[in-house]
Amino acid sequence: MCCTSSMSCTGILASVRKQFPVFPPHPITRSPDDVEIRSDRSIEAVAPRKCRGTGSKPFPVHARYLARPEPAATPGTSHTVPIATQGTSLLIMTRSSGGAARTALRRPCRQQGDPVSFKEGKSGRVLARVAAVAAAAGIGVAGLAGPASADITIQQFVALGDSYASGVGAGDYLADDGCYRSANAYGPQAAAALGERLWFEACSGARIEDVVANQLDHLYRVNTEHVTIGVGGNDAGFSSVLGACAGTDTAVCEAAIANARDIITNSLPDELDDLYTMVENRAFSAEIVVVGNPRLFNETACAGALAITPAEQVLLNDAADLLAETTAAVAADHGFDFADPRAAFEGHGVCSADPWILGYTGTLESFHPNAAGQDAYTEVVLPMLDY
Template structure:
């Protein structure tokens, strides 16, 4: 309710200011753009839409037209600053993705980051094949990062975001579990037992991220239940298995649709 009240006051102030401009203000219509409500999407490949296809530019970020920020911005009727980029870690978000956060006209912010900081792609590589000890050691390392350094790094990022966009509704977005115990060619010989450990790590990441978000008063969009029955190798997968490219183990366009359905209620007015 506090965030809603703040947004209402911001809009009232904008209307009052516009009314005070009178005829002279109408002549300088170029300034009107500052009142357009805007949505800033921050994060890594799951936020940019890797795996969903139809990428917007050949810039290495793999921002998809099917990604949930694109869909949500269209539903909200807001201008989108689509900053999320494949491979981003928290430090990359801080360095490269915060430039369009503004007081007043930044209405919504989504943040989806942390998996790369925990080294999930490296862990999946270690678990591919038959060396269970290597897999378990990589998972233990990721869990160590998630429980020790990641909370403080996320908290510092969230503080920066809320400082730069104090009037925005800020939503932290989680990631799904990748597996359901099924194996196929796309699961790279990751055993059901190893899949269970990987899912436990995904849960740990989600719970840790949600806790830090709650400390900052942010909503957390948890997509894990939405992807139940749609894991890698399932009958109706919304997550790609190994396909030989960086799109491996990322949500499809259908998966991004599920993200949109999970995220949009937190963003809608």
């Protein structure tokens, strides 16, 4: 029996799922000769999830292992970032029209000739599993995906959020599109470590309404495996608060902080709740992780603090704690994990001996994590992603 049309395929899939409601727990393994499958829906077989490097050494995920990318000729399309290890590459998809050419992410630890295990989604989304079950039932599925596509799709990683998620401050920006997406941000690093294609939607200056309007398109993909969301600081007006606290009367600073705390307490939870509902309705089978912000200051005086006094720094850090706790609570209501970077950044704020957050630079990079800070972010986020 062979599947030759979408209607018959639907019937076959239904019968297979009814007969075999639980797919085999082990991955389908084939030789490298079997994985050169290409179509307009780019696909790739990736190494088993446990494969992180050669021998017992874990695959390094820090940005220093990514070669510096050349800016794309056309902003907002796609950017291939070479990874130094094993000569593999990471494809970063930013907003594009009509779909750019796509190349699957490859994990650097697979050697030529090694067996390859197809990566699976949480709900048995990889059609290789269906094919295996159908074969066991004596059902052919040659036409299941249609003549122009293949029997497996690469998993997707979607990174949503504001400037902390896009990597402002970390350098190596991918395109001059106003979003300041950095190859050193935790999204590209995590996607490379997981062997997934990254849809890099995070954008500098984004508020929750901007994420809703501009960043959710790729969540509809059935093979979206991981989603990170980092947003809320701009909604609370933190950039304005920093400006109000810089070299002004303490009363002005305190009033601005009080206003931000009021927003965080009274309006931000409902806005985050609405956003998280939209995300989970679109990426219903993905692992969704909400990413928080660190405390900014080391609570000591220095030139980079822009005349924000240590006492004011304490108040700003307390407001950052309130933002983190509020965001974590809403995330928990949705069953999302919360990646909290505050402990990791302890001792590395503005005015510390080893800062992971830039002080005042005279640019929009001021008071954002640098490349070392994004490395630290990555180490916090990755364990939340079933890594």
